[in-house]
Amino acid sequence: xxxxxxxxxxxxxxxxxxxxxxxxxxxxxxxxxxxxxxxxxxxxxxxxxxxxxxxxxxxxxxxxxxxxxxxxxxxxxxxxxxxxxxxxxxxxxxxxxxxxxxxxxxxxxxxxxxxxxxxxxxxxxxxxxxxxxxxxxxxxxxxxxxxxxxxxxxxxxxxxxxxxxxxxxxxxxxxxxxxxxxxxxxxxxxxxxxxxxxxxxxxxxxx
Numbered sequence: 001x002x003x004x005x006x007x008x009x010x011x012x013x014x015x016x017x018x019x020x021x022x023x024x025x026x027x028x029x030x031x032x033x034x035x036x037x038x039x040x041x042x043x044x045x046x047x048x049x050x051x052x053x054x055x056x057x058x059x060x061x062x063x064x065x066x067x068x069x070x071x072x073x074x075x076x077x078x079x080x081x082x083x084x085x086x087x088x089x090x091x092x093x094x095x096x097x098x099x100x101x102x103x104x105x106x107x108x109x110x111x112x113x114x115x116x117x118x119x120x121x122x123x124x125x126x127x128x129x130x131x132x133x134x135x136x137x138x139x140x141x142x143x144x145x146x147x148x149x150x151x152x153x154x155x156x157x158x159x160x161x162x163x164x165x166x167x168x169x170x171x172x173x174x175x176x177x178x179x180x181x182x183x184x185x186x187x188x189x190x191x192x193x194x195x196x197x198x199x200x201x202x203x204x205x206x207x
Contacts, residue, residue: 005166006090009052015090015176016056018079022180024060026076028075036067038074045081049091051115077180079173083188087116087151089176097156128154137187141178 005011027038030197041064047057062075082089093108116124132138132154142151151157162175181187 006050012050013054014058015079016054016099018173019061023076024073027063031065031074033069033072034065034067034070036065036070038063039066041073043179047086047088075184078183079180081183083183092124093155093159095121096128097159136189137181167184
């Protein structure tokens with residue numbers, strides 16, 4: 001079962017190495033605002049959804065521009081965290097994909113396994129069904145996948161497209177790297193449609 005992989009501490013250590021790679025890439029590009037050097041400026045997180053997480057999961061890798069007059073924060077994409085959601089990204093994806101139908105028994109089992117309440121699981125479902133398809137990220141990324149992937153339901157279709165088997169870490173790596181842009185506010189932005197005139201939305205939720 002997929003959820004058994006999420007109880008493996010080495011899996012979470014593996015995802016941290018992915019975040020280190022993403023952070024190194026962001027640091028090498030320097031400050032996007034002024035081109036200045038980036039200094040380490042990690043900030044605390046209290047992630048939920050897994051037990052016995054490595055100590056480094058208490059921190060979100062981030063940087064701050066070293067140049068006076070700028071000093072802006074630069075937070076790279078992440079394979080561990082899904083935006084500001086307190087639950088780990090892999091947990092949000094897996095629970096949302098496993099939830100099929102309104103069965104109280106299934107909801108109870110997911111809550112027992114991951115600690116997410118019924119209300120939280122429904123919010124995740126709303127995020128994937130209502131917000132994710134409208135994000136700038138998906139509008140651009142779907143062109144790479146739609147010709148070879150039949151999208152029937154988010155995020156199950158993405159999980160099945162990338163991850164083949166309960167212990168497919170390479171598949172998880174590809175999936176979480178693919179979704180890493182939505183771990184930042186910019187990636188989660190919803191573009192204003194030309195005919196709606198409505199302001200852009202921030203699809204992220206603290207759940």
